[in-house]
Structures are given as structure tokens and as C-alpha cells.
Amino acid sequence: GPPVSIVSAIGNAARSGVLMKGGDHLERAGKIDLVAFDKTGTLTKGETTVADIEGFGVADGEVLSLAATAEKKSEHHLADAIVDAARERPTAATDGGATVAQADDTDASLQSVPDPDDFDVVAGKGVIAHVGVSGEAGGSSDESDGGHEVIVGNRALLDDRDIDIPSQVTDYVREREERGETVVHVIRDGDIIGAIAMRDELREAAPGVVAALRDAGIETVMLTGDNERTAAAVAEEVGREAGETGLRKRGGDAATQFDEYRAELLPEDKQSVIEAYQADGHVVAMVGDGINDAPSLATADVGIAMGAAGTDTAIETADMALMADDLERIPYAVKLSKATRWNVL
Ligand code: ADP
Numbered sequence: 366g367p368p369v370s371i372v373s374a375i376g377n378a379a380r381s382g383v384l385m386k387g388g389d390h391l392e393r394a395g396k397i398d399l400v401a402f403d404k405t406g407t408l409t410k411g412e413t414t415v416a417d418i419e420g421f422g423v424a425d426g427e428v429l430s431l432a433a434t435a436e437k438k439s440e441h442h443l444a445d446a447i448v449d450a451a452r453e454r455p456t457a458a459t460d461g462g463a464t465v466a467q468a469d470d471t472d473a474s475l476q477s478v479p480d481p482d483d484f485d486v487v488a489g490k491g492v493i494a495h496v497g498v499s500g501e502a503g504g505s506s507d508e509s510d511g512g513h514e515v516i517v518g519n520r521a522l523l524d525d526r527d528i529d530i531p532s533q534v535t536d537y538v539r540e541r542e543e544r545g546e547t548v549v550h551v552i553r554d555g556d557i558i559g560a561i562a563m564r565d566e567l568r569e570a571a572p573g574v575v576a577a578l579r580d581a582g583i584e585t586v587m588l589t590g591d592n593e594r595t596a597a598a599v600a601e602e603v604g605r606e607a608g609e610t611g612l613r614k615r616g617g618d619a620a621t622q623f624d625e626y627r628a629e630l631l632p633e634d635k636q637s638v639i640e641a642y643q644a645d646g647h648v649v650a651m652v653g654d655g656i657n658d659a660p661s662l663a664t665a666d667v668g669i670a671m672g673a674a675g676t677d678t679a680i681e682t683a684d685m686a687l688m689a690d691d692l693e694r695i696p697y698a699v700k701l702s703k704a705t706r707w708n709v710l
């Protein structure tokens with residue numbers, strides 16, 4: 366059986382909200398010298414909300430409702446934020462030409478979001494859908510009948526489809542991304558009709574956790590599918606917050622706290638980044654939350670899934686699960702496993 370010190374360490378870990386699958390994981394955890402964090406849902410709360418909608422020659426409300434229909438069948442956190450925002454718009458009823466917003470907040474007041482006729486996910490890029498005539502659920506998507514192809518996605522998806530992005534749009538996107546927001550474009554029948562900016566706050570514990578790991582001599586990196594500018598803004602926010610709480614910074618790029626961050630990664634890219642660190646001799650822990658993180662969680666020497674917000678796939682793939690989404694347990698878990706290793710040797 367496993368050495369007693371490991372058994373009791375697992376017991377200690379479980380009591381403090383860290384679940385580990387077995388003693389060998391704990392031993393590997395003792396050698397971790399690099400911790401990679403997924404950004405969205407791991408360093409951030411995973412409660413994405415719409416911060417701003419910008420229509421380009423089209424009313425903001427039209428942009429939001431078309432995007433919501435296109436995203437309705439997607440399980441992505443950006444899709445959820447868009448659909449929720451569309452549902453929560455005040456119900457507008459026209460009454461003798463005047464728009465009357467209903468103030469009651471019962472479920473009956475929620476706007477209905479029509480289903481798309483069809484829908485395809487482009488992993489790490491967005492969605493492509495066909496939607497019927499505005500407001501008519503199940504309507505034909507035949508353009509002659511008033512149906513539309515609607516794309517909601519990032520720049521890479523627009524590039525794939527050879528869609529031109531006017532400078533008015535790129536200016537708007539840049540401005541929002543520099544604030545750490547994630548922006549998706551909304552395309553109707555090949556034309557950009559709007560953009561939707563979304564925000565997800567940092568978890569309060571994130572800056573302190575990154576700083577504590579670095580103070581323990583462990584390298585930290587941030588990996589994200591999000592774009593370069595948003596990634597830079599969030600990494601800087603982590604550094605700034607850590608500075609404000611008076612935590613010591615050492616080595617690396619003090620402005621970001623992280624030794625490195627990597628943006629615009631597809632799920633398989635996150636996995637190859639982990640493999641590259643391992644090839645450089647690092648023992649790597651990966652902390653993630655989503656379906657997209659499953660390959661990198663499995664590849665890392667130790668995969669740590671965020672508990673409550675984590676998807677089942679991520680938790681099954683991981684070696685440890687953090688219950689209660691408590692990031693603060695990570696330095697503890699690493700420290701605990703280092704101590705345990707001394708006992709076993
Ligand atoms: P992460 O969880 O690391 O932020 P993802 O791989 O889930 O990254 O997504 C990367 C990017 O792909 C998003 O920032 C967004 O630009 C785009 N994207 C993914 N899914 C959708 C979607 N359903 N609608 C719009 N854009 C999406």
C-alpha cells in the first residue's frame with residue numbers, strides 16, 4: 366500500500382478542499398516547478414457578462430438578438446453571456462408608436478430567443494448559424510425568405526472566411542480589448558453588423574496565488590484561447606493587483622507577475638505548450654476549468670481542475686480537483702506535496 370505519509374497528506378488535502386486521485390500524483394506534485402493557468406474561468410470568475418454592444422449601421426438590439434439566436438445552442442461561456450443579455454433586455458411593446466418597457470422582473474418578462482435553423486461550432490473561433498426571419502422561430506433560413514447566415518466569432522474566424530474588417534470595427538475592438546474585455550464580431554450574410562464586448566472579473570485570489578507561487582520559486586504562466594491584447598490586459602491586471610496588495614515581486618516580468626503568457630491558443634496548442642515546457646525539463650501543473658482544457662490537463666504532470674465551475678470532462682481528466690473553486694489552495698497543495706515527498710524519501 367502507499368506510504369502512510371502520503372495517505373495522511375491526501376486526507377489533509379481533502380479536508381482543505383483539494384481532491385487528489387492517488388499517491389503517485391502527490392509525489393509528482395512534489396517536483397512541480399511550473400504552474401500553467403488557463404485564463405477564462407480559472408484566473409477569472411467564469412461569470413462572463415456583456416459589457417457593451419456596438420452596432421455598425423444596425424441597431425444594437427438587432428445585433429444582440431441575431432447573435433443570441435446564433436449562439437443559443439452553444440455551451441460556450443461567451444454564448445451564455447450573449448443569450449442571457451438578449452433574454453434580459455426589457456420587453457419592448459409598441460403601443461401607438463411609443464415603445465413601452467415593462468418593468469416587472471418575472472420570468473414572463475424575459476425575451477424569448479428563437480432557435481437557429483442550424484448551427485456549427487468552430488472550436489476556439491466562434492459559431493456559424495442560419496437563422497430564420499427575425500422573431501419567427503423555426504422560420505426558413507432561405508435568404509429569399511428573409512433568413513440569414515449569422516457568424517459570431519473572433520478575428521481568426523473572419524480571416525478564415527475572408528471577411529473584411531473596416532477600421533471603425535478594429536478601432537472599437539482594440540479599445541475594448543485593452544480594457545481586458547473579449548470582443549466577438551457579428552456577421553450577417555457576410556457583412557459585419559456589430560460587435561459585442563464581454564467582461565469576466567478576475568477572481569480575488571488570483572494575484573496573490575500567482576505571487577505566492579513565484580515567491581516559492583515556481584514559474585507561472587497564463588495560457589488562453591483569447592486574443593493577445595485581452596490576454597496582455599488581464600496579465601497586467603494580475604500584476605497590478607498583486608502590487609497593490611503589497612506582495613513581493615521577483616524575477617521575470619514584474620508588470621505581469623507571470624513569467625510568460627500565451628494567447629490565441631487552440632485546445633491542442635495548449636497541450637503542445639505544456640509538452641514544450643516538459644521537453645525543457647519542467648515538471649508542470651496545469652490549472653484549468655473547461656472542456657477545452659481537458660487535453661492539457663491530461664498532458665500536464667499534474668492536472669488541477671477547478672471544482673464547482675469546472676466541467677465534468679475537465680474534472681475527469683485532472684489528477685486533482687479544487688472543490689469550491691478555491692484558487693488559494695494551489696500554493697498549499699504544491700507545498701503539501703513537496704513536504705510529503707521529503708517524508709517518503
Ligand atoms: P479560453 O477558454 O481560453 O478563453 P476558448 O478556446 O474557449 O478559450 O475560446 C477562444 C476564443 O474563441 C474566444 O475568446 C472567442 O474569441 C472565440 N470563441 C469560442 N467560442 C465562441 C462562441 N461560441 N462564440 C463566439 N466566439 C467564440
Ligand code: MG
Nearest residue numbers: 403405406655
Ligand atoms: Mg477556460
